[in-house]
Amino acid sequence: MAYRRTEAVVARLTETRERIVDAALALVARHGYGGTGIPAIAAEAGLSTGALYRYFPSKAELFDEVFRRGSQREIDVCAEAARQPGPARERLARVVEVFARRALKGRRLAWALLAEPVDPLVEADRLRYRLPYRDIFAGIIEDGISAGEIAPQDAVLTASAMTGALNEALIGPLAPQAKRTDQDMLIAGLARFCVQAVGPDPRSSRKDRP
Template sequence: MAYRETPRTRAKAEQRRARVERATQYVIASGGFTAASIAAVAREAECSAGLIYTYFDNRDELLGIVFARAASHELAVVEAAVGASTSAAEVVGSVVDVFIRRAVAGRTLAHALLFEEVPDTVQIERRALRRGYVSVIAEGLNHGYSADIPAEVVARSLVGSIAENLVDVLDPEQAPPSTSEVESLITALSTFARTAIGEQ
């Protein structure tokens, strides 16, 4: 008799897969993508390596899926901040604020998502995340922005500027920034962004 999956066995399989994905994100948040070997994930998920390969063809596929899930959450946070803004100045200010604070609060994960060398499967998702940020910011600007510079150009410039200013802040070889350093960076970047769009 051929095996027939039941709702109960399907639910258990989905739970095991979700546990593996959560374990993978935890390992990445603790030590970056380089730490996320199949063996390390299996230890964290308290399962065998063989079980992981039941749900994922290889490590690259697993990392790509986990990156996409983490990226979706981060994008939703930025989208909410933009949606709560009522002017172009508020849009750029809120994006800078939420992006910097979340990155500093989760330095290892943020560094992994933004800068760490990754497999092609993850790089594809990283590019999609950046496009998502640009789209969300540009859409927010279009509702209250009248400068000559296209909103998409402003959005791309803002995303690039934030990322560049986080390179040293998130460097795992550097000490975490102090509270005053974080506040100074947020103030400086917000002022820069508002000035760039002609909003003070």
């Protein structure tokens, strides 16, 4: 008869796996991928190195899970900000501010998620995890178009450009060797850029007509 894991065993394995990921995420947030080793993660999780490898056969697989877990947390926060009521441009600015302010507050983790050199496995996920941000912006833009607040346009194209611009604009300020910047000015500039990217309010031009 094949061995079947009991619910208690499955729960214990799941809890241990979660503890490993939480420990790795905490260490990456402090030291980045390059400064975080498997022995340190195992010690943080209260395990031996050998026991850890039973859950994650390679460092790349563990770091990929860390990346996905950390990225999803940020996506969820931005999605919640996008769901708050208000005009489309106000919602765009709110999401940009939430994204940028959280990145600048947790600089080491943000650098790891956005730009730190990583294993190809993590790099592939890094590209895929840009899509949810694009979809958040595209959804707001589409709402604005439906409400007549934003002129008709390719919402996905505009949102893709916004997502790429935000990532690129934050890489410099987040870099480990970067000097501290005026965060409020940086965030305001990013929000202004994204709001202007959707074009002028079409209702203003209609009001100016005789």
